[in-house]
Ligand code: SF4
Ligand SMILES: [Zn+2]
């Protein structure tokens with residue numbers, strides 16, 4: 424369907440959003456997304472007045488969009504949009520030759536441009552190994568990478584005293600994980616799926632402000648705002664297992680717009696409360712003291728096996 428005229432200013436529309444039957448020009452599309460994320464933050468009480476928020480900035484599209492949208496709120500004079508918080512960003516240098524350098528340089532340049540305090544954490548310094556080392560040991564790079572990202576970003580958030588760690592997961596990511604957890608009837612993972620995970624001992628509160636913004640909307644936002652994410656793919660990228668769930672959900676969305684958002688909101692509002700007593704808080708890692716559901720956390724086990732002797 425052609426976009427036609429912008430509903431808000433009658434200018435040429437560049438976007439048509441089928442689920443809202445809404446055509447918008449570039450300027451108003453940005454405003455629409457910022458407003459929507461602002462409402463999400465309000466509704467789920469993601470960020471409170473004056474809190475310190477650490478944005479996980481990988482250099483990929485969604486993380487750049489997330490920081491851009493949060494900055495738009497922070498700099499807004501509109502009382503409905505403005506968000507009084509302290510924004511900083513962190514990038515984890517995973518040590519993937521030919522790729523991590525690009526991610527770090529995109530993130531640094533972006534934070535310089537927008538005047539955002541930025542930290543780079545090198546995995547080699549923290550753990551004594553890189554993702555390249557893991558791959559050369561025939562360890563599945565992405566699963567190791569998942570463990571170290573979760574651990575290191577949380578550790579930085581806790582040690583630097585941040586109130587929130589903001590992640591760039593979008594609606595398509597959230598819906599695909601939800602469908603995957605439903606299909607495998609993984610009640611434990613379902614009980615932990617929420618756009619706001621509260622802080623507890625050794626854990627910074629984790630939030631997903633973009634979880635109601637679709638993948639195609641973050642792509643259009645990045646393109647219209649001239650954001651240039653890291654060029655090229657990680658050499659270890661494989662088609663993630665959630666890819667087929669995304670494809671299935673896209674087909675459903677095509678036939679019935681708003682399927683994904685209804686599914687995710689329905690889960691949070693009506694299913695998740697029924698699962699709240701299932702979640703058991705993890706114990707502590709015997710080595711580092713951070714939360715872990717087994718005696719020694721995944722990160723410490725990797726460090727022991729592959730870190731310096
Ligand atoms: S593709 Fe895999 S190894 Fe590469 S950055 Fe992503 S999760 Fe890490
Ligand atoms: Zn307009």
Ligand SMILES: [Zn+2]
Nearest residue numbers: 708711720723
């Ligand atoms: Zn540990």
